[in-house]
Amino acid sequence: MLFMTKHSAKIVILVFxxxxxxxxxxxxxxxxxxxxxxxxxxxxxxxxxxxLIEYLGRxxxxxxxxxxxxxxxxxxxxxGQGKADLAFVGPAPYVRIKDKFGGVELLARLRMTDDxxxxxxxxxxxxxxxxxLAALRGKTFAFGDPQSYGSHYLPRWLLRNSGxxxxxxxxxxxxxxxxxxxxxxxxxxxxxxGVRLDVYRKYADRPLRVLAGPFxxxxxxxxxxxxxxxxxxxxxxxxxxxxRDREVLARIDPAMQRFEKVTDSDFNPARQVIxxxxxx
Numbered sequence: 249m250l251f252m253t254k255h256s257a258k259i260v261i262l263v264f265x266x267x268x269x270x271x272x273x274x275x276x277x278x279x280x281x282x283x284x285x286x287x288x289x290x291x292x293x294x295x296x297x298x299x300l301i302e303y304l305g306r307x308x309x310x311x312x313x314x315x316x317x318x319x320x321x322x323x324x325x326x327x328g329q330g331k332a333d334l335a336f337v338g339p340a341p342y343v344r345i346k347d348k349f350g351g352v353e354l355l356a357r358l359r360m361t362d363d364x365x366x367x368x369x370x371x372x373x374x375x376x377x378x379x380x381l382a383a384l385r386g387k388t389f390a391f392g393d394p395q396s397y398g399s400h401y402l403p404r405w406l407l408r409n410s411g412x413x414x415x416x417x418x419x420x421x422x423x424x425x426x427x428x429x430x431x432x433x434x435x436x437x438x439x440x441x442g443v444r445l446d447v448y449r450k451y452a453d454r455p456l457r458v459l460a461g462p463f464x465x466x467x468x469x470x471x472x473x474x475x476x477x478x479x480x481x482x483x484x485x486x487x488x489x490x491x492r493d494r495e496v497l498a499r500i501d502p503a504m505q506r507f508e509k510v511t512d513s514d515f516n517p518a519r520q521v522i523x524x525x526x527x528x
Contacts, residue, residue, distance in 0.1 A: 283332035320395035369461035390441035403442025
């Protein structure tokens with residue numbers, strides 16, 4: 249009788265852990281896809297996120313693979329259509345995915361020293377006499393990707409509020425990335441452009457200056473597919489909030505301090521700006 253009791257207890261424990269692991273795993277033999285937009289070259293993106301991916305894999309016991317979308321739009325579509333399980337998003341991609349497709353949940357936001365990656369500046373060459381954004385009327389302006397909040401939507405909104413709608417510019421174009429905006433202004437292809445503060449500071453030794461800003465933006469964040477098992481979502485969120493490994497955090501960004509809680513309402517300022525720009 250004693251043998252049966254011990255045997256039964258072992259069966260109960262085995263069943264418990266089997267059920268627990270099955271709730272944590274997306275499906276037997278499957279891996280999670282972590283999607284990101286092409287904000288840098290593929291090798292650099294893998295270098296940035298691979299330590300984090302390996303950490304989350306160890307914590308959850310689930311294999312995770314990075315997939316780099318060919319564009320902001322492809323990233324938004326893939327995540328929105330459930331073709332990715334996890335994703336790194338800026339303000340505009342998150343708003344696009346959440347409001348157009350739904351089906352995603354916020355996991356955590358990135359917190360940087362001085363919120364450096366969540367601030368935008370408008371830059372110009374150091375030698376030009378522009379005193380304010382209003383001086384850009386009749387001038388040229390470089391935007392990044394059309395779906396980028398920091399290099400398109402917010403700079404365009406700032407120009408508009410300064411009496412310079414894009415129709416009042418001599419010319420403007422989309423040059424794909426924050427770094428390209430900086431280089432385009434440096435080379436004299438455009439008179440000014442909008443970029444994240446951390447990108448501008450990478451070129452601190454070049455003949456550029458801040459014309460306007462910095463302006464605070466909603467955060468960058470990690471999200472997941474809402475249909476992932478709840479236990480897995482909870483474990484991913486807990487693991488991110490508990491992460492203190494400096495090597496992992498610094499690989500994402502030297503200014504990276506930690507992951508923090510985030511809510512959908514944190515992105516309402518981005519919604520308002522995007523709605524204004526797209527209504528015109």
